Amino acid sequence: MAKEEILEKVKEVRNAPSCYEGLKKVCDEYLAAAGTAQEAGVSKKLKAELKEDVCSIDHVIPFFESEEGAKVFGADQAKALSKAAHEAKDKGVKYCICPACTAGGWLLDHQDEF
Structure with a gap:
């Protein structure tokens, strides 16, 4: 799995009209941390938020x-x-058929890869 694919799905979640503000914030944090020493910690936070929010x-x-x-x-x-x-x-x-949950569900299915 290419890192670019993960980043694109995070952007899809973040930009979906059905994405609520708390999840958008965590997506922004992950996108900002990608490729840095903080990525692993923010990745855990994103996965936890997705588990809580994706229906x-x-x-x-x-x-x-x-x-x-x-x-x-x-x-x-x-x-x-x-x-x-x-x-x-x-x-x-x-997963729910809304854009945020569709992309978020994909990320949950691939969470071992980021």
Whole structure:
């Protein structure tokens, strides 16, 4: 695995509209520390944050189907997200289908490489 691929995925997480500020901050720290003596420590911090923040597909489906999900996304969008999440799960996707979780899940699957 090329270091560039890891850095690109971190940037994808960081720049995703669905990424919350706390995770963006840790991504920024990692990107700034890449290639320095601080990288290993910040890498551990990033992995811990990803484990805490990246949602599983099994976690988001009930949210999309809930009243709260309908309030957050609107009923039609929540229904569409639920359908898309079920289709993704049927294809073997294990993380939430939002851009931050998709890239973050990839990083979790490759966490032994950075």
